[in-house]
Amino acid sequence: MITITNKIKPYWNIFWSFCKISPLAFGGGYAMIPIIEKEVVGGRKWIQSEEMPDLIAITGSAPGAVGINTAVMIGYRIKGILGGITALLGMVLPTFIIVVGLIIFISIFKDNVKVRAALEGISSSVVALILIAALRTGKSALIDKPSLLLFAAALVSLFFFSINPLFLIVTGIVYGILLHTPNRKGRKHVPQSVASHYDNMQTFFGEGI
Amino acid sequence: MLWKLFFVFLKVGFFSFGGGYAMVPVIENEVVSRGWLDHQQFAELVSVAGMSPGPIATNTSIAVGMKTAGIWGAVIAAAGSLIPSFLVIVCISLFFMRSKDSRYMRGAFYGLRAIITALMLYAGIHFGLINGVFSSISIHSIFSFTLFILAFIALFRYRMHPFAVIVLSGMAGVVLYA
Numbered sequence: 001m002i003t004i005t006n007k008i009k010p011y012w013n014i015f016w017s018f019c020k021i022s023p024l025a026f027g028g029g030y031a032m033i034p035i036i037e038k039e040v041v042g043g044r045k046w047i048q049s050e051e052m053p054d055l056i057a058i059t060g061s062a063p064g065a066v067g068i069n070t071a072v073m074i075g076y077r078i079k080g081i082l083g084g085i086t087a088l089l090g091m092v093l094p095t096f097i098i099v100v101g102l103i104i105f106i107s108i109f110k111d112n113v114k115v116r117a118a119l120e121g122i123s124s125s126v127v128a129l130i131l132i133a134a135l136r137t138g139k140s141a142l143i144d145k146p147s148l149l150l151f152a153a154a155l156v157s158l159f160f161f162s163i164n165p166l167f168l169i170v171t172g173i174v175y176g177i178l179l180h181t182p183n184r185k186g187r188k189h190v191p192q193s194v195a196s197h198y199d200n201m202q203t204f205f206g207e208g209i
Numbered sequence: 210m211l212w213k214l215f216f217v218f219l220k221v222g223f224f225s226f227g228g229g230y231a232m233v234p235v236i237e238n239e240v241v242s243r244g245w246l247d248h249q250q251f252a253e254l255v256s257v258a259g260m261s262p263g264p265i266a267t268n269t270s271i272a273v274g275m276k277t278a279g280i281w282g283a284v285i286a287a288a289g290s291l292i293p294s295f296l297v298i299v300c301i302s303l304f305f306m307r308s309k310d311s312r313y314m315r316g317a318f319y320g321l322r323a324i325i326t327a328l329m330l331y332a333g334i335h336f337g338l339i340n341g342v343f344s345s346i347s348i349h350s351i352f353s354f355t356l357f358i359l360a361f362i363a364l365f366r367y368r369m370h371p372f373a374v375i376v377l378s379g380m381a382g383v384v385l386y387a
Contacts, residue, residue: 002333002349007217022262023261023262024260025263025264026260026371026375027364027370027371029229029264029271031220031302036285055349058301059298061225061227061314061319062226062289062294062297063222063223063224063225063293063294063297063303064222064225064264064266064291064294064295064296064297064298065225065228065229065263065266065267067263067264068255068267068291068294069294069298072294072295072298072299073301073302076299077236077302081299082291084295084298084299086252088291090297091263092263092287092291093266094262094263095251095261095262095263095264095267095268095271096271096283096287098261098262098263098273098319099257099258099261099263099268099271099275100271100275100280100283102257102261102384103254103257103272103275103276106253106257112385114383114387116289116384116386116387117382117385117386117387118379118380118382118383119253119256120341120381120382120386121378121379121380121381121382121383121385121386122351122375122378122382123252123256123259123336123340123342123353124232124254124257124340124342124354124356124357124360124378124382125260125356125357125360125364125371125374125375125377125378126255126256126259126260126336126366126375127336127337127340127342127357127360127373128357128360128361128364128374129230129259129334129360129364130230130233130329130332130333131315131329131333131334131337131361132331132361132365133229133230134230134272134326134329134330134331134332134333137227137322137325137326137329137363138246138326138330140322140324141322141323141325142323142326146340147319147320147322147323148314148323149330150320150324150326150327150352151323151326151327154323154324154327154328155327155330155331158234158327158328158331159331159334160333163374164238165231165234165235165238165328166224166235166238168221168324168328169224169226169235169324169328169329171324172319172323172324172325173317173320173321173322175320176316176317176318176319176320176321176323177316177317177320178262178316178317178318179316179319180315180316180319181210183364186281199368201230209286
């Protein structure tokens, strides 16, 4: 009996740690990093704080939300694939329940004037959240003429030509790579390393979440 | 339907580099072009996804899945969007990819960041237009716009916690519109 509990305990710890973090993850992307750090470096001591920037650089480069990716990576480190899955479930389950709950709530009360009104008020702040995220990303993304050009072209094609966003993503990647191939002489712009991008983001999201 | 949901979100999940809010237009494009939801319905889901904790891209996937195919739709859509990132993370961990600082990676992300910014700006403005925050002059839209400005200042200048801003704007909504 004791051996079974001992076997389960590490997984439960992973699951529960990320369950605790998940509902606090407001405000987008890198905002939840400090919270994760507090739990994983300070509390559980699973990771050293020096490892975090490199970890974030990797998880930020992978597809998907950086918070979830970080959780998966940490979980994988501790207990392999099963640990990664546990961490994933821990991060996703609380928000899953909340989102589903809200949708059900709203469809039940869809004709309630007050609920409609609250939702309308909330959509104003969601717009603000999205635009602020755009501003913050823009500060480290739009750093020279070529990037501004790409940005402007993308914006125009989105608003006026209904271009498939996925196409834009691929184009952006190709554009970026082409711009930095070795046979371009005299390139004075050195693209930011992925890790320093995280440092930029951190100064914005830092404490106070 | 569930299979379609799964593969669409698998595709979305695979391309979701660098910015949750940037994925919202991607998801919108997939969902509206297939006639699963219209822009108005999608905008409502984005509100719900935005006010919940967690990454907005994942939340939007869950919301779309739920709205189109019930609880199992929500599970399938979430799974679809999460599997690619899970696999990539495990692969990276296995092979410890040092190439994150290679010239190609840097270049790729340089271009990606510009696109992501455009997608986010587009998402914000588009969502604002659909929800009447930026729209024709009427008492209602003046309120919406003012609320938006207040929320923006609170978040950006005063670094108020997003949850507080959301709750306050909800209350303001009830006062102003009901």
